[in-house]
Amino acid sequence: MSNLLAINPTLLAIALIVASTPILLAAMGELIVERAGVLNLGVEGMMITGAICGFAIAVESQSPALGFLGAALGGAALALIFGVLTQYLLSNQVATGLALTLFGLGLSAMIGQGYQGVRPPPTSALPLPVLSDIPVLGPVLFNHDPIVYLSFVLVLACWLFLKYARLGLILRAIGENPEAAHALGYKVVRIRLAAIAFGGACAGLGGAYLSLLRVPQWTDGMTAGIGWIALAIVVFSGRRPWRALLGAYLFGGVSVLQLNLQAAGIAIPAAWLSMSPFVITIVVLVIISARGKGDAVEPAALGRSFHASQ
Amino acid sequence: MTLKTLITGSLAALALGGAAMAQEAAEPVTAGFIYVGPRNDGGWSQHHHTSALEMKEHFGDAVTLLEQESVPEGPDAERAMTQMALSGADIIFTTSFGFMDPTINVAARFPNVKFEHATGYKTAENVSAYNARFYEGRTVTGYIAGAMTKTNKIGYIASFPIPEVIQGINSTFIHARQANPDVELTVIWVNTWFNPAEEANATQAMLDQGIDVVLAHTDSTAPLARLSDVGGEVYGFGQAADMIEYAPAPRLSSIIDNWAPYYIERVQAVMDGTWESENNWYGIREGMVGIGEFSEVIPEDIRAEAAALRDSIAAGEYHPFTGPLNRQDGTPWLAEGEVADDETLLGMDFLVEGIRTQLPSN
Numbered sequence: 001m002s003n004l005l006a007i008n009p010t011l012l013a014i015a016l017i018v019a020s021t022p023i024l025l026a027a028m029g030e031l032i033v034e035r036a037g038v039l040n041l042g043v044e045g046m047m048i049t050g051a052i053c054g055f056a057i058a059v060e061s062q063s064p065a066l067g068f069l070g071a072a073l074g075g076a077a078l079a080l081i082f083g084v085l086t087q088y089l090l091s092n093q094v095a096t097g098l099a100l101t102l103f104g105l106g107l108s109a110m111i112g113q114g115y116q117g118v119r120p121p122p123t124s125a126l127p128l129p130v131l132s133d134i135p136v137l138g139p140v141l142f143n144h145d146p147i148v149y150l151s152f153v154l155v156l157a158c159w160l161f162l163k164y165a166r167l168g169l170i171l172r173a174i175g176e177n178p179e180a181a182h183a184l185g186y187k188v189v190r191i192r193l194a195a196i197a198f199g200g201a202c203a204g205l206g207g208a209y210l211s212l213l214r215v216p217q218w219t220d221g222m223t224a225g226i227g228w229i230a231l232a233i234v235v236f237s238g239r240r241p242w243r244a245l246l247g248a249y250l251f252g253g254v255s256v257l258q259l260n261l262q263a264a265g266i267a268i269p270a271a272w273l274s275m276s277p278f279v280i281t282i283v284v285l286v287i288i289s290a291r292g293k294g295d296a297v298e299p300a301a302l303g304r305s306f307h308a309s310q
Numbered sequence: 311m312t313l314k315t316l317i318t319g320s321l322a323a324l325a326l327g328g329a330a331m332a333q334e335a336a337e338p339v340t341a342g343f344i345y346v347g348p349r350n351d352g353g354w355s356q357h358h359h360t361s362a363l364e365m366k367e368h369f370g371d372a373v374t375l376l377e378q379e380s381v382p383e384g385p386d387a388e389r390a391m392t393q394m395a396l397s398g399a400d401i402i403f404t405t406s407f408g409f410m411d412p413t414i415n416v417a418a419r420f421p422n423v424k425f426e427h428a429t430g431y432k433t434a435e436n437v438s439a440y441n442a443r444f445y446e447g448r449t450v451t452g453y454i455a456g457a458m459t460k461t462n463k464i465g466y467i468a469s470f471p472i473p474e475v476i477q478g479i480n481s482t483f484i485h486a487r488q489a490n491p492d493v494e495l496t497v498i499w500v501n502t503w504f505n506p507a508e509e510a511n512a513t514q515a516m517l518d519q520g521i522d523v524v525l526a527h528t529d530s531t532a533p534l535a536r537l538s539d540v541g542g543e544v545y546g547f548g549q550a551a552d553m554i555e556y557a558p559a560p561r562l563s564s565i566i567d568n569w570a571p572y573y574i575e576r577v578q579a580v581m582d583g584t585w586e587s588e589n590n591w592y593g594i595r596e597g598m599v600g601i602g603e604f605s606e607v608i609p610e611d612i613r614a615e616a617a618a619l620r621d622s623i624a625a626g627e628y629h630p631f632t633g634p635l636n637r638q639d640g641t642p643w644l645a646e647g648e649v650a651d652d653e654t655l656l657g658m659d660f661l662v663e664g665i666r667t668q669l670p671s672n
Contacts, residue, residue, distance in 0.1 A: 217532065263512075
């Protein structure tokens with residue numbers, strides 16, 4: 001087992017955060033959407049659309065910052081198609097979300113023609129002054145690219161928003177009982193549309209994180225199912241921000257750990273290692289939810305269409 | 311001659327002439343291609359696609375091209391093949407190992423359609439198998455990897471433990487050791503042909519553990535993209551495609567699949583009615599396996615040695631699996647000077663002595 005010494009814990013922790021960030025971003029967006037009572041299964045489609053929008057804009061403008069902005073806008077624009085269809089035309093959310101994934105995959109492949117083999121402008125790391133000098137914690141947490149910090153802030157903001165903000169309370173009320181919220185004078189459809197656009201923007205950022213930073217390149221279908229994992233983490237986390245963070249880091253962490261174990265030559269069958277991220281993440285989140293005695297949030301109006309006349 | 315005979319006569323002549331004309335501008339042959347990934351993945355599927363286009367260009371209007379991309383290996387592949395056979399394909403090329411059993415199944419239902427399955431070993435009356443001796447290419451890249459590593463650690467990102475990949479790992483290791491007796495080879499199984507994020511993560515895991523040359527046996531260019539993002543003295547190789555956009559570093563050289571001559575040959579055989587079920591395994595000599603240009607980052611003497619290795623394989627003077635070689639558990643496989651036979655290679659399910667990583671099935 002001396003091989004284990006070949007794994008550097010600091011490097012592993014850094015790799016964990018980097019590998020988890022796209023999942024975390026997409027999951028945080030979907031969490032807000034679901035708390036508003038909307039089920040958008042199009043996360044994968046919005047991620048890959050964000051991946052190519054961000055990539056194309058970053059390449060054309062040679063500015064990663066503009067690229068990420070474009071990715072968020074691209075993801076939000078795609079999400080708003082879903083929003084208009086489900087909120088105004090009252091289409092079925094499950095079917096529309098699935099269609100959005102298929103549409104996003106096709107659309108991204110079309111936009112991506114001509115971007116294969118192109119190198120995006122590098123996004124430089126941004127070590128935070130003072131904080132990055134803290135031993136161990138500094139390099140692990142505070143020596144990343146700006147998007148990683150954004151993901152930290154996003155989790156905190158989502159938690160504060162849902163727990164303490166007035167608008168967060170309204171959003172939750174709409175998720176639980178849109179009729180009552182409507183009767184109180186809240187704009188159910190508009191707030192839901194805003195949540196959907198936010199979810200799309202987060203998914204788009206997650207996709208662009210892959211194409212501009214993680215890999216970095218554009219390839220058709222490059223998200224390869226990460227959107228579905230984000231969706232599953234939202235459900236298993238009981239739609240609670242810190243638990244979603246735990247789920248995303250657990251999944252990313254075990255994925256990276258199993259690759260490192262293989263690289264260190266630890267003799268565990270590779271098939272077991274490959275499935276471990278899925279199994280461990282689900283088991284841990286289910287145990288936490290079970291111990292919390294049903295504190296998982298299941299918005300009562302999740303996935304149901306709302307119309308003021310009903 | 312009555313008017314009646316005149317009319318019937320000319321009608322008959324017309325009909326005959328028409329038939330003859332139809333014979334001349336024979337029905338175009340419809341060739342179908344099934345790809346496991348997107349046809350612009352920059353690697354494996356893309357090279358099948360460009361080779362198919364080259365074949366189409368060679369024949370012009372005499373060939374109609376049908377293509378279906380991103381077909382998953384498994385039951386859905388049968389649906390895609392059936393669809394293609396029903397659309398009138400005369401010959402269907404199925405271009406991934408996992409399409410083997412689906413191809414055999416569908417071929418049994420369409421005895422008049424010819425099938426060509428890439429990288430497998432099963433054949434039938436109307437099913438040929440074709441494959442490239444990728445391990446010959448791995449000989450050259452393995453040698454360069456062994457010579458270029460500073461840490462004496464090289465890594466191999468492997469998809470699935472199938473014979474083709476195992477041949478590649480063994481050939482890489484044997485020739486890396488020839489260049490550098492101290493080199494260690496580490497294998498990471500990613501259990502996928504195409505997942506850029508996972509391939510990038512595997513590359514990063516290798517770099518984090520001091521591996522400085524990464525060889526990939528997956529379909530995307532993600533490992534090279536990751537290496538190029540990291541920068542410095544870390545290297546990789548083009549796989550399936552030249553991937554020249556990553557030269558001169560991190561891409562040192564590449565293994566290029568060139569299927570076009572084979573596709574032209576086989577479609578021609580269908581036109582001539584001479585197509586027969588065969589099992590073809592071509593290498594550097596036949597041009598199915600090409601070695602990409604050596605990067606100037608490689609020292610000149612190593613470039614010369616690598617070129618000599620390539621040329622000796624092309625000339626048939628050297629076989630990459632020449633004894634003495636032992637299996638991983640130390641039991642003898644090939645005696646001094648003995649050369650591996652194709653049957654053993656096609657079913658290869660063991661690693662050679664000196665590799666630490668175990669095969670997943672063990």
